[in-house]
Amino acid sequence: MNNSTKIVPRKLKGFWELMPKEQILFSSLLNSIEQVFKNNCFVPLDTPVLEYSEILLAKSGGEVDKEIYRFTKGDADMCMRYDLTVPLARFVAMHKDELSFPFKRYQIGKVYRGERPQKGRFREFYQCDADIIGSDTLSMVADAECIALFEKCFNALGIEVVIEISNRKIIAGFIEEINKNDKINEILIVLDKLEKISLEDALTELKELGIDNENSEKLIKLTKMNGKIDNLLVNLKDFCQNETFKTGLKELEELNKYLISFGAKSFVANIGVIRGHNYYTGTVFEGFLKNQHLAIGGGGRFENLCGYFTDKNMPGVGMSIGVTRLFDLLLQDGYFDKVKARDIDIAIINFDETLNQSLELLTKFREQGIKAECFYENKSFKSKMKEANKREVKYVLIVGEDEIKTQIFTLKNMENSEQEKLSFEEIIKKLKNLA
């Protein structure tokens, strides 16, 4: 084969792949979040990566977004999932008579969007979702549970977040009040980009949607209100007499009460939180890394998850963490600098003549749950020590014929270069305290 033409090994553009050291860190990040989900009694779900196009594109009436990976095989027209919410809706609709409600599930999985690759955007990336789905009704307690869960995920990672919360009904109520319900999605799009465009441009765009200056200014003022929920509720009390608006305030008040019961601490109100998806109908929230205002996830309440698949009303509330993006931010930010991505606690450096005995020691270490490795390849002592250094091994155990004879071993701490002469049992004891 050596004379044949080689294919250049490369991965698809825009696809994410980590080197082992980073992968260890990323896996432990996912594990921490999964542990929080489990501790809060969410059950795992693992839907296929592929679904019938008819299912995944139900929302758009079968119209294909150019971002979506769609293809046919045999007579099946299928797509790769672009989020974990539509597969959840499909699953819940299929099994609505078998599942227990509220159904609390989490899913950590890859999703696919063939958009133009750019910094921080990938075509394959992980989503980390937890949702609570009700049958017919779902208490506002569930909204609080999702937001508290979101906070707990970051607590578990030792990361400070701020969660900004709103209720869609507040802005929607005001829009209803000024008789612009027919333009609500267009208005929300303008409000969602207030931070990026000038006040003047915003007013112009709202005017084009038929809203006069006075109401536009009022709407923008509303959108910019934020702070402690209690205070905000007082300030908004007489802002608008619309019933939807009032319901929004009432829901926010109830949410606040439950959030406190759930022990949540890092949340504030911000009426400007819109969230892109127009399926949100009540609570919406967005999480930011504290001091950076970088969005790393969010979620909200949707009144009818499975509307495309069943007549049964199934309200839900969910949270999602963009873990791929989060990981990249944390990596840049030095979050992992102090974490050693250590996969080896002790490395045995054997010589040719002590290979078998070294493997036996290796086996005993591993039986004790100690992450031990033996550099058994036929290489020089020097290159084995170099390897131990490169791999950031904590301890090295040199096993020559003398050590086998005397059963006294030299344990070298690679971090401070200290050496100790110990029996095997003493070494085991020392290393078990490491873990």
Next chain:
Amino acid sequence: MNNSTKIVPRKLKGFWELMPKEQILFSSLLNSIEQVFKNNCFVPLDTPVLEYSEILLAKSGGEVDKEIYRFTKGDADMCMRYDLTVPLARFVAMHKDELSFPFKRYQIGKVYRGERPQKGRFREFYQCDADIIGSDTLSMVADAECIALFEKCFNALGIEVVIEISNRKIIAGFIEEINKNDKINEILIVLDKLEKISLEDALTELKELGIDNENSEKLIKLTKMNGKIDNLLVNLKDFCQNETFKTGLKELEELNKYLISFGAKSFVANIGVIRGHNYYTGTVFEGFLKNQHLAIGGGGRFENLCGYFTDKNMPGVGMSIGVTRLFDLLLQDGYFDKVKARDIDIAIINFDETLNQSLELLTKFREQGIKAECFYENKSFKSKMKEANKREVKYVLIVGEDEIKTQIFTLKNMENSEQEKLSFEEIIKKLKNLA
């Protein structure tokens, strides 16, 4: 939306999806295996599900197997991975100058084969691979480590396996000796199905490949040899004088020695283990559930993993567990019958008027790492108790106004219906001993 036509919710044919209870069991199966990989110092790798077709189809010179999911998007021609080995080869070839060798990686991920769905076969299923890749050379210790690792995975699951081991060079050496090297793949295909066809048919097929009856019978006899490696080596000592054959025996002898050092116990020799893939060049092994002779994985040594991508010689040895199939077998076999797929240790049954206090108790439980749930939906006491039963909750805590007043709670054990009156601190103490 209620009046619109509904789309029937369904998943793609041949795609595997578990209900939450089974998913909890499957996830814990994967976790156990992953823990073994980690303890043995294998590092995680997570390659994209999609690869350039040129890469995935390198082996077949770009020819598309009809099982493979292949499609184009923009100007990229891509496939969904059908195993985890080719992506590993691509990754190692790409990063050969950065990685430490031997490179020990594991990957647990979904792979795709669009074959006709049938019992025990899925179009999307999990593979669980661990491989050791060398640079230029790789010691026979690595082969032993992989087989020992395979055994440890099943030990960790409490499942008895038998691992049947051979070395390809033994049969290959004999074929070389009778000058049939040019037909080796065809001969291996016949030998691989000896258990399924009659001796007569096998002899006929071998005759068609130009092997006379005497040599065919000798070859079949060789293929049927099995038992303890020590004994087999003695029996085969004078079977054939070919050098490749002798190398095969020598490697098997060396492997045996290292396997013992690694503490492996459940292995025997079986020269009839062929393994389908013709990239295996030395050690081959296959694992079976004891008493059932159902194959649940295996692996072997390949001399040149990255040959399509680089001139550098990179030998490897790997193991793979067919976890999707294994799970189905275990499920049928009642392996999980005694395992409770419990996601809730204690359920709080609140009343409307004690909702907030119940949520506070719930939060305290969870802060202690106890899997607690509160059935906070506005339902009857009876339906909440029914739910607790259905969910196989271990304890139920009824929180009414009296309990809040006295701070003495009734803890009901749902398994034996015993009730105790306890303070909250006593309950926490009791439940922490559960975990």
